[in-house]
Amino acid sequence: MALQLQQRQPAPRAAESRLVNAEAEHQAVALQEEEGMEDGSTTMGVEVLLNCEGIQKRHIDLLRKANVHTIDQVLLMPCRELRQIEGISDKTIEKMKIFVKGQMEQGFQSAKDYADQSKNMIKLQTGSTAIDTLLEGGIETGSITELVGEFRTGKTQLCHTLAVTCQLPLESNGGEGKCLWIDTENTFRPSRVIAIAKRFNLDPERTLDNIMIARAYNSEHQLELLIQATGAMVGHRYSLVIVDSATALFRAEYTGRxxxxxxxxxxGRFLRILQRLADIFGCAVVVTNQVVTSPDPMAVYTGNVLQPIGGNIMAHASQTRLFLKKARGDTRKMQVFDSPSLPEAEAEYRITDGGVDDLSEDGGGKKGKSRFGKKKDDDDE
Known part of the structure; x- marks a missing residue:
């Protein structure tokens, strides 16, 4: 299911009108599902359940009200979560589960078939050939990639670059899709998107229109936005979801042991829903994470002075963990911290006006001037 969604299937690049509130999102999704309209999405809406005996339109309305918009969600959500939806009985949930399992492939497959499907996986270019080489093609779709680092290492700048490159055609190592961005630190800057779009010869206005941004003000709001995201993504082709940062609000609100x-x-619940989005829509998920100084006095000798926030919960949820570090001058380094397929290695990069870029042979940037030749700004993180 997830791998099928990650295959290189073209998606429209034209921008639709952005949805401005939850009610407008719900009405637009309902209209698309009733009229059978699609915009590059390969998911099936919950209205398909009307073909199941005993499922009525009111059940579909209750699912949508609970932000369950696709049969993939019905399949992946545990029964205990579905039982929390008022008005849907255990017997109805059982019927839904049986019906959905009959509609979708589930179970074992040979490793060879899995490998063949993985060959078609879309990877999003980062703007730096050195980083793309390090990641064996770019940011993986269908999984969570975590960017770890202290301030001014380029985490947010890499997110801005990816928000643009995910809209590039497949032949240009893009995703031909839109970007959904949850901003918890007020670091999203439209001016950066415009500058990076010009570098990649994209229309700045259309590029901005293809990015749906929401500001999260507390950890509960952050989770609510993620749950609402499914409704916004149904019927559209989204190739990237960004959360910058995933841990900042949790770290600020929950203190002490x-x-x-x-x-x-x-x-853990937030990250589980993020992974569910990646599974359902086949999109890449990129989250940024802060660091803390290790209290271990031996850390200075092992070189592990800075540790990611979130502990084992964060470590197990992210398939690929990348550590961003400061280097000499305006050079930055990316190290593969943890990955099921990538070797531990590192690459150097630079942040320019056009986003993440390679270093030239003499150590300078190829395009534009460095953005770190000044005091730290909010959008330099």
């Missing part, structure tokens, strides 16, 4: 368990449980 007494609240650590609750924080980790809620962070």
């Amino acid at each position: 007494g609240e650590l368990n609750e924080r980790q449980q809620k962070l």
Whole structure:
């Protein structure tokens, strides 16, 4: 299911009108599902369940009200979550599950078939050939990639670059899709998108229109936005979801060891829903993460002075973890911190007016001037 969604299937590049509120999103999704309109999405809406005996339109309305818009969600959500939807009985949930399992392939497959499907996986270019080489093609779709680093290492700048490159055609190592961005630190800057779009010869206005941005003000709001994201993504082709940063609000709101368990449980749920989005829509998910100084006195000798926030919950949820570091001058380094397929290695890059770029042979940037030749700004992180 997930791998099928990750295959190189062309998607429209034209921008539709952005949805401005949850009610407008719900009405647009309902209209698309009723009239059978699609915009590059390969998912099936929950209205398909009307073909199941005993499922009525009111059940579909209840699912949509609970932000369950696709049969993929019905399949992937545990029954205990579906039972929390008022008005849907256990018997109805059982019928839905049986019907959906009959509609979608599920179970074992040979490793050879899996490998053949993986060959068609879309990878998003980062703007730097050195980083793309390090990642064996770019950012993977269908999985979570975590960018870890202290301030001014280029985490947010890489996110801005990816928000543009994900809209490039497949033949240009793009995703031919839109970007959904959850901003928890007020670091999204349209001016950066415009500058990067010009570098890649894209229309700045259309590029901005293909990015749906939402500001999260607390950890509960952050989770609510993610749940609403499914409704916004149904009927459209989204190739990238960005959360910058995934841990900042949880870190600020839950302090001390007494609240650590609750924080980790809620962070774990947030990351689980993120992975579900990647599975359903076949999009790449990129999250940024802050660091903390290790209290271990031996860390200075092992070189692990800075540790990612989020502990084991974050470590297990991210398929690929990339550590961003400062280097000499305006050079930055990216190190593969953890990956199921990539070797531990590193690449150097530079942040320019046109986003993430390679270093020239003499150590300078290829395009534009460095953005780090000045005092730290909010959007330099």
